[in-house]
Amino acid sequence: MELRLLNFRSYPEAAVRLLPGANLLVGPNGAGKTSLLEGLSTLALTRAPRGGVTTDLVAWGSQEMGVSATVQAGGEEGREMVLELRWRFQPPSRRWVRTLRVDGNPQPVARYLGRLRVVSFWPEDLLIVKAGPEPRRRMLDVVLCQLFPAYAISLSRLRRALEQRNSVLRAVRDGAAKDQELEPWTGPLVEAAAAIMEAREGYLEEATPLAAAAALRIGEPTPLSLVYKPGIDDPEGGSWAERMTRALDRSRAEEVARAQTVVGPHRDDFEICLGGRAARQFASQGQQRTAVLALKAAEVAQHLSHGGEAPVLLLDDVLSELDLSHRAGLVQELAGGMGVEQSLVTATEDHGLGEVVRLSQVLEVRRGRVAPRGGG
Amino acid sequence: MGLLPAPVERLAEEFARFPGIGPKTAQRLAFHAASRVPPAVLDGLAAAITATAATVTPCPVCFFLSDEGQLCAVCRQPTRDRQLICVVEEPGDVLAIERTGEFRGLYHVLGAALSPLDGVGPNDLHCQELLDRVAAGGVKEVILATDSDLEGEATATYLLRRLEGLDVQVTRLAHGLPMGGELAYADERTVARAFSGRRQA
Ligand SMILES: Nc1ncnc2c1ncn2[C@@H]1O[C@H](COP(=O)(O)OP(=O)(O)OP(=O)(O)O)[C@@H](O)[C@H]1O
Ligand SMILES: [Mg+2]
Ligand SMILES: [Zn+2]
Numbered sequence: 001m002e003l004r005l006l007n008f009r010s011y012p013e014a015a016v017r018l019l020p021g022a023n024l025l026v027g028p029n030g031a032g033k034t035s036l037l038e039g040l041s042t043l044a045l046t047r048a049p050r051g052g053v054t055t056d057l058v059a060w061g062s063q064e065m066g067v068s069a070t071v072q073a074g075g076e077e078g079r080e081m082v083l084e085l086r087w088r089f090q091p092p093s094r095r096w097v098r099t100l101r102v103d104g105n106p107q108p109v110a111r112y113l114g115r116l117r118v119v120s121f122w123p124e125d126l127l128i129v130k131a132g133p134e135p136r137r138r139m140l141d142v143v144l145c146q147l148f149p150a151y152a153i154s155l156s157r158l159r160r161a162l163e164q165r166n167s168v169l170r171a172v173r174d175g176a177a178k179d180q181e182l183e184p185w186t187g188p189l190v191e192a193a194a195a196i197m198e199a200r201e202g203y204l205e206e207a208t209p210l211a212a213a214a215a216l217r218i219g220e221p222t223p224l225s226l227v228y229k230p231g232i233d234d235p236e237g238g239s240w241a242e243r244m245t246r247a248l249d250r251s252r253a254e255e256v257a258r259a260q261t262v263v264g265p266h267r268d269d270f271e272i273c274l275g276g277r278a279a280r281q282f283a284s285q286g287q288q289r290t291a292v293l294a295l296k297a298a299e300v301a302q303h304l305s306h307g308g309e310a311p312v313l314l315l316d317d318v319l320s321e322l323d324l325s326h327r328a329g330l331v332q333e334l335a336g337g338m339g340v341e342q343s344l345v346t347a348t349e350d351h352g353l354g355e356v357v358r359l360s361q362v363l364e365v366r367r368g369r370v371a372p373r374g375g376g
Numbered sequence: 377m378g379l380l381p382a383p384v385e386r387l388a389e390e391f392a393r394f395p396g397i398g399p400k401t402a403q404r405l406a407f408h409a410a411s412r413v414p415p416a417v418l419d420g421l422a423a424a425i426t427a428t429a430a431t432v433t434p435c436p437v438c439f440f441l442s443d444e445g446q447l448c449a450v451c452r453q454p455t456r457d458r459q460l461i462c463v464v465e466e467p468g469d470v471l472a473i474e475r476t477g478e479f480r481g482l483y484h485v486l487g488a489a490l491s492p493l494d495g496v497g498p499n500d501l502h503c504q505e506l507l508d509r510v511a512a513g514g515v516k517e518v519i520l521a522t523d524s525d526l527e528g529e530a531t532a533t534y535l536l537r538r539l540e541g542l543d544v545q546v547t548r549l550a551h552g553l554p555m556g557g558e559l560a561y562a563d564e565r566t567v568a569r570a571f572s573g574r575r576q577a
Contacts, residue, residue: 091400093395160526164526165492168492177492183533183537184490184533184537185492188526
């Protein structure tokens with residue numbers, strides 16, 4: 001695979017050849033290692049991979065950012081395709097406009113997602129067990145958008161419907177709009193919410209045995225499970241659309257008072273449990289780390305079982321954060337347990353990684369320059 | 377900077393207000409006008425702009441573009457089927473539908489789609505005027521041909537609710553416009569198919 005960056009973070013321009021197998025990126029702090037991983041995952045997800053505003057990734061002062069890669073196309077062996085993501089600032093509207101291309105042809109996001117898949121492991125993911133719900137929701141969204149492009153459409157419709165609906169709620173609260181002006185936004189909100197909640201519930205159900213098996217391999221005998229906690233307060237059951245509709249009806253007074261839609265997938269969460277107990281409350285440091293590794297292994301397994309492209313595994317700085325036994329567990333997964341065919345690993349030093357995993361290459365990163373070690 | 381004659385600066389500023397024209401393009405257009413275009417042609421342009429400002433008004437019935445408070449060219453045509461009203465967001469949508477030749481009724485141009493986020497509520501569109509037209513009688517079918525993005529769908533839902541009490545059939549264009557698609561930019565065959573496949577809303 002060749003990855004190309006244009007005005008992305010600290011890279012004015014860069015082209016990096018990535019080999020199949022494990023690619024280790026080493027270099028001092030601030031050299032641009034993480035930025036390369038962010039570039040590849042932005043290309044896969046079409047947006048900032050770690051939350052925040054995508055245009056923060058644009059090199060300071062630039063009006064245009066691009067990431068592209070030549071990757072293996074699905075289906076025939078040896079066929080390649082070029083994926084390209086571009087963000088451009090449009091002065092008249094003062095807006096950033098995104099374009100996606102496959103082999104030079106513009107594509108809507110639903111026809112683009114899933115062609116390049118990544119499973120990434122950022123340093124902050126180690127805190128995911130104890131963090132607030134936002135990074136856990138993002139973790140679900142990242143994998144589901146790549147598995148099911150229709151999910152990405154539902155997600156953007158949900159965001160838009162919430163924004164519009166909350167504007168009406170504000171106007172209703174201030175006496176500037178009538179209740180009946182809410183309805184046009186409630187229908188699409190319910191539709192998008194139901195699709196998202198169904199997908200999230202299904203994913204967590206399927207991921208539980210996969211994550212439990214991985215945890216066992218890493219050395220955690222207590223059974224791990226993932227429990228969906230939908231952001232609607234409705235004990236009556238039925239379809240997600242029915243539950244969402246009832247929850248909205250019930251919360252009307254509160255949503256008007258707060259000028260915010262207070263129920264829905266934007267309030268979703270899931271609980272990571274060990275032996276049926278919330279890991280957030282009871283798990284040890286080491287057990288929490290095992291749980292995170294297991295969640296990542298489950299993500300990889302889901303990509304493979306849904307018949308897609310094998311994901312590229314991105315490990316940012318996590319080796320230094322792990323103790324020896326977890327590092328060994330991760331390395332084992334890397335070396336084959338997960339079924340990953342290509343990985344990018346960043347580190348400030350190589351941590352003896354080359355002794356346990358066969359490295360395809362070591363890339364040295366220095367102030368925006370990337371070159372293979374020992375090579376020309 | 378003050379290097380340019382004031383009218384050229386002014387002209388560039390005015391061009392930059394148009395959609396799709398940034399400051400650089402605006403400046404290029406202004407330079408072009410000032411240095412390459414014969415004065416007679418510039419006069420013609422100025423006259424066209426002045427006439428547009430002075431005489432073009434929305435049609436008092438359907439809000440399509442028209443001349444000086446008169447009925448628009450569509451409303452004036454005697455062969456139109458006055459029992460059909462096709463509701464669209466923008467004047468450009470009328471042209472897109474006319475190009476297909478599929479529709480022989482009248483139009484109603486709302487002016488935009490609902491978007492509370494941008495401060496556009498029902499009172500900012502020509503919704504009430506549509507209800508009045510239907511309530512006045514003689515209309516059999518209202519075709520909701522707003523765009524198929526979230527805002528267009530919501531606008532159609534809103535109008536459907538408001539039209540429910542009235543004695544009129546309400547239909548919605550068939551899907552088939554690209555998701556989030558704007559009518560004005562769809563090709564003729566797609567628009568024609570969306571029209572012939574319209575169904576009860
Ligand atoms: N939008 C941007 N435009 C220009 N430079 C940026 C932008 N965002 C971040 N940077 C800079 O890019 C540099 C490289 O950051 P990066 O996170 O890739 O380094 P790293 O090699 O991963 O370092 P570490 O080992 O400390 O994690 C940082 O010094 C940062 O200040
Ligand atoms: Mg880093
Ligand atoms: Zn008219």
